[in-house]
Amino acid sequence: MKSLKLFLESEEEESVNIGLARLVKPMPDYELFFQMNRANDFTFSRIKDLEIVRTFYHYYHTVFEAYHEETKNCIRFVSNRSIKSEQKKEINMLFSDEEDVNFLLPDCKDVDYIIKTSDNIAEFSLILLPENMMFQIQNLELTSDDELFHLIQYYE
Numbered sequence: 001m002k003s004l005k006l007f008l009e010s011e012e013e014e015s016v017n018i019g020l021a022r023l024v025k026p027m028p029d030y031e032l033f034f035q036m037n038r039a040n041d042f043t044f045s046r047i048k049d050l051e052i053v054r055t056f057y058h059y060y061h062t063v064f065e066a067y068h069e070e071t072k073n074c075i076r077f078v079s080n081r082s083i084k085s086e087q088k089k090e091i092n093m094l095f096s097d098e099e100d101v102n103f104l105l106p107d108c109k110d111v112d113y114i115i116k117t118s119d120n121i122a123e124f125s126l127i128l129l130p131e132n133m134m135f136q137i138q139n140l141e142l143t144s145d146d147e148l149f150h151l152i153q154y155y156e
Contacts, residue, residue: 015144016152019115019124019137020108021077027133029079033064035130042066042075050078052102052151059102060084068126074118075127080104080111104148116152 023032033044043066050061059082066075082102103109115124115137124137142149 014120016116016142016149017120018140018142018148018152020105020111020140021113021115021137022110022135023112024133024135029062029064032130032133033077035133036127039128039130040066042068044075044077049083052082054102056087057100057102058086060086061102061104071119071126073121073126076116077113078104078116080108080114104151114148 029046033046037043044064045066047063047065050063052059052061061082062079064077067073068075080103085100085102087100104114105111115127117124124139127137129137142152144150
């Protein structure tokens, strides 16, 4: 008797809503999140860095996380620009197109942080921004065609 094989068709993957945060002027992470913690009821703390492995480099992006008690929502700020990179092995970099800096959103190099919430809401108004430090948060919807969409799905 032959075995019966069942294939489940996955429906179209949902989109993911993220926020794009831009700083008014360059500043260290600790200074920004100190001011964010003063402005909000919840406290951001740095957690394990997001590590991305490419062909020749390991890239590290800072991650700050806070939990909002009222909405039962986890908020994460991930740096768009890598803070550190490590070359995996000595190679001839003559034909390599990799750089020692990585951007999660390469088309938006002016974005400093990517914001993701646990309940995938597109409204980031519950986050009080420090005055004269950040521009208004811009909403962006990622689809399954975006590389960052798959990265977010993998790390959740």
